[in-house]
Amino acid sequence: MSAAPAVSQEGPLALICGGGSLPLAIADSVSARGRQVLLFPLQGIARPEDYAQRPHTWVRIAKFGTLARAARAAGCHEMVLIGSLVRPAFWQVRFDLTTLKLLPRIAAAFRGGDDYLLSSGARLIEEQGFRVLGAHEVAPEILVPKGALARVQPSEGERADIALGFDYLHATGPFDVGQAVVVAGRHVLAVEAAEGTDQMLERIAALRASGHIRASTVGGVLVKAPKRGQDRRFDLPSIGPRTVEGAARAGLAGIAVVAGSTIVAEPERLIAAADRANIFVVGLPAGSEQ
Amino acid sequence: MSAAPAVSQEGPLALICGGGSLPLAIADSVSARGRQVLLFPLQGIARPEDYAQRPHTWVRIAKFGTLARAARAAGCHEMVLIGSLVRPAFWQVRFDLTTLKLLPRIAAAFRGGDDYLLSSGARLIEEQGFRVLGAHEVAPEILVPKGALARVQPSEGERADIALGFDYLHATGPFDVGQAVVVAGRHVLAVEAAEGTDQMLERIAALRASGHIRASTVGGVLVKAPKRGQDRRFDLPSIGPRTVEGAARAGLAGIAVVAGSTIVAEPERLIAAADRANIFVVGLPAGSEQ
Numbered sequence: 001m002s003a004a005p006a007v008s009q010e011g012p013l014a015l016i017c018g019g020g021s022l023p024l025a026i027a028d029s030v031s032a033r034g035r036q037v038l039l040f041p042l043q044g045i046a047r048p049e050d051y052a053q054r055p056h057t058w059v060r061i062a063k064f065g066t067l068a069r070a071a072r073a074a075g076c077h078e079m080v081l082i083g084s085l086v087r088p089a090f091w092q093v094r095f096d097l098t099t100l101k102l103l104p105r106i107a108a109a110f111r112g113g114d115d116y117l118l119s120s121g122a123r124l125i126e127e128q129g130f131r132v133l134g135a136h137e138v139a140p141e142i143l144v145p146k147g148a149l150a151r152v153q154p155s156e157g158e159r160a161d162i163a164l165g166f167d168y169l170h171a172t173g174p175f176d177v178g179q180a181v182v183v184a185g186r187h188v189l190a191v192e193a194a195e196g197t198d199q200m201l202e203r204i205a206a207l208r209a210s211g212h213i214r215a216s217t218v219g220g221v222l223v224k225a226p227k228r229g230q231d232r233r234f235d236l237p238s239i240g241p242r243t244v245e246g247a248a249r250a251g252l253a254g255i256a257v258v259a260g261s262t263i264v265a266e267p268e269r270l271i272a273a274a275d276r277a278n279i280f281v282v283g284l285p286a287g288s289e290q
Numbered sequence: 291m292s293a294a295p296a297v298s299q300e301g302p303l304a305l306i307c308g309g310g311s312l313p314l315a316i317a318d319s320v321s322a323r324g325r326q327v328l329l330f331p332l333q334g335i336a337r338p339e340d341y342a343q344r345p346h347t348w349v350r351i352a353k354f355g356t357l358a359r360a361a362r363a364a365g366c367h368e369m370v371l372i373g374s375l376v377r378p379a380f381w382q383v384r385f386d387l388t389t390l391k392l393l394p395r396i397a398a399a400f401r402g403g404d405d406y407l408l409s410s411g412a413r414l415i416e417e418q419g420f421r422v423l424g425a426h427e428v429a430p431e432i433l434v435p436k437g438a439l440a441r442v443q444p445s446e447g448e449r450a451d452i453a454l455g456f457d458y459l460h461a462t463g464p465f466d467v468g469q470a471v472v473v474a475g476r477h478v479l480a481v482e483a484a485e486g487t488d489q490m491l492e493r494i495a496a497l498r499a500s501g502h503i504r505a506s507t508v509g510g511v512l513v514k515a516p517k518r519g520q521d522r523r524f525d526l527p528s529i530g531p532r533t534v535e536g537a538a539r540a541g542l543a544g545i546a547v548v549a550g551s552t553i554v555a556e557p558e559r560l561i562a563a564a565d566r567a568n569i570f571v572v573g574l575p576a577g578s579e580q
Contacts, residue, residue: 168467171462171465172461176478177458188466188467190483190484190485193472193479193480193481203489207484207485
C-alpha cells in the first residue's frame with residue numbers, strides 16, 4: 001500500500017485532438033495540474049497552425065498503430081479523445097496493420113450513428129491496453145456550472161422556450177441526431193442534425209435576414225442537451241465564444257445548456273462575448289432536459 | 291327531395307391562394323369538374339405573374355372584409371385555403387373593420403404554431419358563414435396514391451431509412467415543427483423546421499459538396515408525413531417537381547410520403563423529373579408513419 005503521488009502513477013496523458021479550440025484548452029488545464037500531455041492532432045481535422053508552437057505528433061484516423069507505439073514509448077496509459085470530428089469518408093481512410101485486423105468492426109462502426117462510431121473507437125483503443133477518459137474527468141472545470149454564466153438572465157417567456165427545447169431534444173433522444181434546437185415564441189425554428197450548431201445558427205440568421213421567420217418569434221433561445229445514453233467520455237455537447245457569436249448573429253436572446261453535462265471552451269472569452277452581445281448563457285440542473 | 295345537380299347547389303368555390311403552383315393546379319381541376327372558381331391570391335405571398343392570365347382579386351391577410359364581400363356577391367359559400375404561407379410580421383398586417391373586431395383572437399393565433407394559425411384562420415372564416423374545405427376535398431386527384439409514382443422502386447435499405455424517418459416524425463409530432471427529414475444509412479441528416487423542405491434539401495446538397503456528410507450516407511431519402519392532429523383541410527404535406535429536383539441535387543435516392551395524406555402538385559412533371567433523375571417517389575399506406 002505505497003502512497004506514491006497520483007501524478008507519477010498516471011504517467012503522461014495522450015490527447016487525441018479533433019478540431020476547434022477545446023483540445024488546447026484541455027491540454028493547458030492538464031499541464032497546469034502538473035501532468036505531462038502528449039498531443040496527437042488528427043490529420044485533416046485539427047488545424048496545423050494551432051499546433052505549430054507545441055510538441056505534437058500528427059496521427060491519422062484508423063492508423064492507430066503509430067499512435068499506440070508513440071504513446072507506449074512515452075509511458076502513457078490514458079487517452080482522451082476531444083474536439084470536433086467530421087466523419088471521414090470510409091474509402092478515404094488508409095489503414096495500418098494494427099487497424100486492418102479490426103476492419104470488420106470498424107466498418108460496422110461506420111454504419112452506425114456518431115455515438116456508435118465514438119464508442120466503438122474508444123473500445124478499440126481500450127483493447128490495445130489504454131484507458132479512455134472523458135475530457136471533463138481530466139479537466140473538470142470545463143463543465144458548465146449551474147446558473148447564469150454572463151450578466152443577462154433569461155425572462156419567463158425565454159424559460160418556457162428553454163423547457164420546450166429540452167422537451168423536443170428529449171423526444172428525439174433515441175434517434176442519435178443532433179443535440180441542439182432553436183426555439184422562439186414557443187416555436188421550434190431549427191433542429192440540428194448533420195450540419196452542426198454553427199451552421200444551424202447561420203440558417204436562423206439567414207431566415208431572419210430574408211424575412212422568412214415569423215415576427216412572433218423575435219429573440220429565441222439555442223438549447224443544447226446531451227443525448228440519452230450518450231457515452232459521457234466524449235461527445236458531450238459543447239459551447240464556446242463562437243457559439244455565442246453565432247447566437248448573437250441569429251438574433252437570439254440566449255443559450256441554455258445542462259449544467260455539469262456541457263463542455264465550455266474558453267469560458268472567459270465566452271462570457272465577454274455574451275455580455276457584449278447582451279445575451280444570456282445558463283446552465284440548468286440535470287433533469288431539466290427530461 | 292329535389293335532385294338538383296350538385297354543381298348548382300354549391301355555387302362558385304373561392305380559392306384563397308398562397309404561394310407555389312398548387313393553387314392554380316387546383317383551380318384547373320375544379321374548373322374541369324364544371325364548377326366556377328374565384329381566385330383570391332394573397333398579396334405579398336402569391337406571385338402576380340401566375341395570376342396575370344386569369345380573373346382574380348388580390349386580398350390581404352387580415353383584411354377579410356373585402357374577401358367576404360366579394361365572395362358573397364358572387365354567391366359563394368365555400369372556400370379553400372391553399373399554397374405555401376410565409377407567416378406575416380404581425381405589425382406589418384393592416385386590419386380592416388371586420389377583422390379588427392377579431393383582433394384579440396388573431397393575436398392569440400399568431401402566438402401559436404403554424405397549425406394553430408391556420409385552424410384559427412379557418413374558424414374565423416367559418417364564423418362569417420363560409421364553409422372551409424380542404425383542397426383534396428374539391429380535387430381528390432391531388433393526393434398521392436399508394437405505391438411507386440415513377441419508375442424506380444426503393445431498395446430494402448432505403449425502406450429501412452424511410453421507416454426511421456417516419457419514426458422520427460412520429461416522435462416529434464406533438465411539437466408542431468416541420469414535417470420532413472432526410473435519412474441516409476439509418477442516420478437522420480437533416481430535420482425541417484422553419485426553413486421548409488426546399489431549403490433543407492439545399493443544405494444536404496451543400497453539406498455533401500463540402501465533404502461534411504459521411505461517406506456511409508450516400509443516397510438517402512426525403513421522408514414527409516402529416517403531423518398528428520393536423521387539420522387535414524390545409525397544410526397537408528405536399529411535393530412537386532421542385533421537390534424532386536431538390537432531392538436529386540441533394541444526391542438522394544428518393545422521396546417517401548404518406549399515400550392519401552400528401553398533396554402532389556403537377557404530377558406529370560414530378561414523375562418526369564423523378565425518372566430523369568432516377569429517383570423513386572413512393573406513397574406508403576397511412577399508418578406507416580405511426
